[in-house]
Amino acid sequence: MDLPPGTTGFCAVILAGGTGARLGGVDKASVEHRGRTLLAHAIDALVDASEVVVVGEAVPTERPVTFTRESPRFGGPVAGLLTGRDALLRAPGTLGVLAVDMPFVSPWTFRRLHEAALGHDGAFLTDAEGRRQLAGVLDAARLDAVRPDLEGQHGMPLHRLLADLDLALVAPEGNEARDVDTWADLRDL
Template sequence: MDMVFCAIVLAGGRAARMDGADKASVEHQGRTLLEHALEALTDADEVVVVGDPVPTTRPVTFTRESPRYGGPVAALLTGRDSLLRVPGTLGVLAVDMPLVTPWTFRRLHQAALGHDGAFLTDADGRRQLAGVVDAARLDAVRPDLEGQHGMALRALLAELDLALVPPVGDEGRDVDTWTDLRDL
């Protein structure tokens, strides 16, 4: 895979089970969930955050899918279109996975060798919104604009050969509720 690694942070969801809170601004261990995500993507040459702008310690590009709340596929592809660099590998990370680290992404890159990409799973083996994918392969399966809104990520990625990477410890956990955040 090409050496240029760009990443998309998905941070524009409704957070319905968290009373509509802006997850990117929610704090875990004294830092926002977005700062945790940006730290996990420290190896990325460029990062686009799909969500409302919030202060960050790292320069990133903020954008929103149109119409808003189009789901992860619309957000991912909007982020992809907002990149200034041409990625060889595209990382994707949901903002609500604060236990993902740079080491997680290094393992995902390693697991992706010989595949179209690799995604982290949760403890039950379900694919999470943390992964890397060959940008050219993603572009090859990209739907037209009308097909993106509300599309499930599994549908977009169905034709790709993706390695599944089991979590180490709790890195595959996400924060969908206030209880999830407390339990981290």
């Protein structure tokens, strides 16, 4: 992925606006792991980004970020990703996307994803079985080229949005691909 002229490099979107249904409706962003919220872990993973937008409820953070919500709420990852993309103040060359519930993703993860994305439209982390996870980088211009109209975003699965993109897959190192969907997942971390 080469950066187009006039772009600022790497910006990112954290998806933190889900219902937390398997956690009894608890806001995942505020759940703590090792004394810090999952949102704080996600923001730390994106330290290399020049701008971060969080799609979810606004809460105090250690680093400055922009908060926004998709409309209607709970529209799924595509609606969240594109809402976050539209809330960026800068024009990114690459756009990172990270689910708030992946506390082991780090800046090193995103550096590896950027390296793997060279010559592709982006790269995504996989789990140990090779399934794509919600941690990746995308060429922002390629994402813009395949985005649906507003009505097509709500409830759209991410794999459908990304179907026409050439994406590299990156195997996890250690626990990078672990996420928190249930209280048992949090306990097992």
